[in-house]
Amino acid sequence: MFFQPDKENISIDNLKAVQEECLAKTIELAGRSPYYRKLFNKYGLKPKIKALKDIAKFPFTTKEDLRQSYPTGMVAVPFEEIVRMHASSGTTGKSTLVFHTKKDIENWAILVARGLYAVGVRKTDIFQNMMNYGLFTGGLGLHYGAEKLGALVIPAGSGNTKKQIELWLDLKTTVIHITPSYLFYLGHVIEEEEKIPLSKFSLKIAIVGAEPHSEETRRKLENIFGIKVFNCYGLSEMNGPGVAFECEYQNGLHLWEDHYYAEIINPDTGEVLPEGKEGELVLTTLAREGMPVIRYRTRDITKFIKGRCPCGRTHRRIERIKGRTDDMFIVKGVNIFPSQIEGVLMQIPEVDKNYRIVIDRYEGLDKLIVEVEVKKGFFDGELSHLKAIQDKLTNKLKENILVTPVVNLVEPGSLPSSTGKAQRVIDKRRL
Numbered sequence: 122m123f124f125q126p127d128k129e130n131i132s133i134d135n136l137k138a139v140q141e142e143c144l145a146k147t148i149e150l151a152g153r154s155p156y157y158r159k160l161f162n163k164y165g166l167k168p169k170i171k172a173l174k175d176i177a178k179f180p181f182t183t184k185e186d187l188r189q190s191y192p193t194g195m196v197a198v199p200f201e202e203i204v205r206m207h208a209s210s211g212t213t214g215k216s217t218l219v220f221h222t223k224k225d226i227e228n229w230a231i232l233v234a235r236g237l238y239a240v241g242v243r244k245t246d247i248f249q250n251m252m253n254y255g256l257f258t259g260g261l262g263l264h265y266g267a268e269k270l271g272a273l274v275i276p277a278g279s280g281n282t283k284k285q286i287e288l289w290l291d292l293k294t295t296v297i298h299i300t301p302s303y304l305f306y307l308g309h310v311i312e313e314e315e316k317i318p319l320s321k322f323s324l325k326i327a328i329v330g331a332e333p334h335s336e337e338t339r340r341k342l343e344n345i346f347g348i349k350v351f352n353c354y355g356l357s358e359m360n361g362p363g364v365a366f367e368c369e370y371q372n373g374l375h376l377w378e379d380h381y382y383a384e385i386i387n388p389d390t391g392e393v394l395p396e397g398k399e400g401e402l403v404l405t406t407l408a409r410e411g412m413p414v415i416r417y418r419t420r421d422i423t424k425f426i427k428g429r430c431p432c433g434r435t436h437r438r439i440e441r442i443k444g445r446t447d448d449m450f451i452v453k454g455v456n457i458f459p460s461q462i463e464g465v466l467m468q469i470p471e472v473d474k475n476y477r478i479v480i481d482r483y484e485g486l487d488k489l490i491v492e493v494e495v496k497k498g499f500f501d502g503e504l505s506h507l508k509a510i511q512d513k514l515t516n517k518l519k520e521n522i523l524v525t526p527v528v529n530l531v532e533p534g535s536l537p538s539s540t541g542k543a544q545r546v547i548d549k550r551r552l
C-alpha cells in the first residue's frame with residue numbers, strides 16, 4: 122500500500138502553508154548556489170520570502186540558464202552530499218545536468234510511488250520498465266518508485282523488442298512503463314511479426330509519458346491491448362517522471378503541489394495567467410536539496426483543470442500537455458501543434474499505429490505533408506478504397522487545423538519507429 126492521505130488529501134489551506142514554508146527554505150537554499158547567489162546580487166534580491174506571492178519578485182530560470190551554469194553552478198549543497206546526477210535528453214547544445222542528494226532520490230521515489238498507486242499499481246504487480254536507463258530519468262525514476270511501492274521490477278530498458286516480449290510473456294508482466302510511440306511499435310511487432318494473440322499477455326496497465334500524445338492515442342492504445350493506459354508527466358530539471366500523474370479517473374494529472382509550486386504564464390509576455398487559462402507551465406522545486414530551481418520555464422503548454430477530483434486528492438490537476446512551445450510549427454500562417462494532427466488521425470479506424478509530419482516549401486509556399494500508416498486490410502488493390510480514406514483524412518484534418526494537408530497513405534510498419542521519444546515532425550524549411 123502506498124497512499125499518503127495526510128499529504129495527498131491535505132486541505133487546501135494546509136497545502137498552502139506547506140508550500141509557503143517549503144518555498145522560503147528553497148529560496149534560502151538556492152541563494153547558496155553560485156548561480157542564484159550571483160543572480161540575487163544582480164537584482165538586489167534577498168533570499169527570503171514572507172508569502173507565496175513573493176515568488177513573483179524572482180526572475181524565471183530557463184534552459185539556457187541551466188546551460189550557462191554547466192556543470193555544477195546550481196548545486197546548493199556541499200558536493201559530497203550529492204549521490205546522483207541525471208541529464209536532459211536535449212539534442213542541441215550542452216546537456217543540462219541535475220544533481221540529487223540521498224533525500225532527493227528518496228522524495229522522487231515517493232512521488233512516483235504515489236502516482237503508481239493512484240492508477241492502481243500494487244505490491245503484487247510485475248512491473249516491466251521499458252524506458253531507457255542511464256542519464257535519462259525515465260528508467261531509474263520509475264524503477265525506484267515501483268520498488269518503493271513494493272512491486273517486482275524488471276529493469277528491461279528500451280529497445281531489444283523481442284526480448285521484451287519474451288520477458289513480458291514468461292514473467293506475466295502486469296504493468297509496463299513505456300513511451301506511447303514505442304507501445305504502438307510493440308503492438309505492431311506482436312500482431313504483425315510475432316503473430317502472438319494479445320490474449321496470451323497478462324498486461325493490465327501501461328504508464329506512458331515522456332512525449333506529448335493525445336487522448337485519442339490513449340484510447341486507441343487501450344483498445345489495441347485491452348488495458349488501461351495512464352499518463353505520467355515530468356522533466357529532468359524537476360527530477361523526471363512523477364511531477365504529475367493521472368489517477369484512476371483519467372481526467373487530468375495531479376501535480377504534486379507539496380513538492381512543486383506551479384504557475385501558468387503567457388509564453389510571449391511572461392505574465393502569470395489566472396487559473397484555468399492555457400499557457401506555459403512554470404515550476405519551482407519545493408523540497409529539493411541538491412539543486413533547487415526557481416520558476417523554471419518548462420515550455421510545456423497546459424492549463425489547470427478547475428474543481429475537485431472524485432479521487433479525493435487535493436493537488437490540482439493539469440490537462441495533458443498539448444505540446445511544447447518549441448514544437449509548435451506555423452504553416453501558411455496557422456499555428457499547429459503535432460498533437461492536433463495526432464488527435465484527428467487516431468480517431469479514424471482505418472489508421473494504423475504510426476504517422477509522420479513533413480513540412481516543406483515549394484515555390485515560396487508552405488506544404489504540409491502527413492504520412493499515415495493504414496491498416497493492412499485496406500491495401501486490397503482497390504485504388505478507390507485508398508482514395509476514399511485519403512479524402513476522409515484530408516477533410517477531417519482540414520476541419521481541425523484549418524490548413525489542407527497532402528495526405529500520403531503508406532503500409533503498416535513502413536515509417537521509422539522509435540523505442541524512446543519519437544521524432545514526428547520533419548521541418549525541411551529549417552534544414
Ligand code: DLL
Pocket residue numbers: 208209210211252257258259329330331332333334352353354355356357358361362363419421441442444445
Ligand atoms: O521525459 C521525463 C519523463 C520520463 C517523463 C518518463 C515521463 C515519463 P526529459 O527528457 O527532460 O524528461 O523531457 C521532458 O518531455 O518537458 C515534456 O515536453 C515532455 N514530456 C514528458 N512527459 C510528458 C507527458 C522526461 N506525459 C519533456 N506528456 C517535458 C507530454 C511529456 N509531454
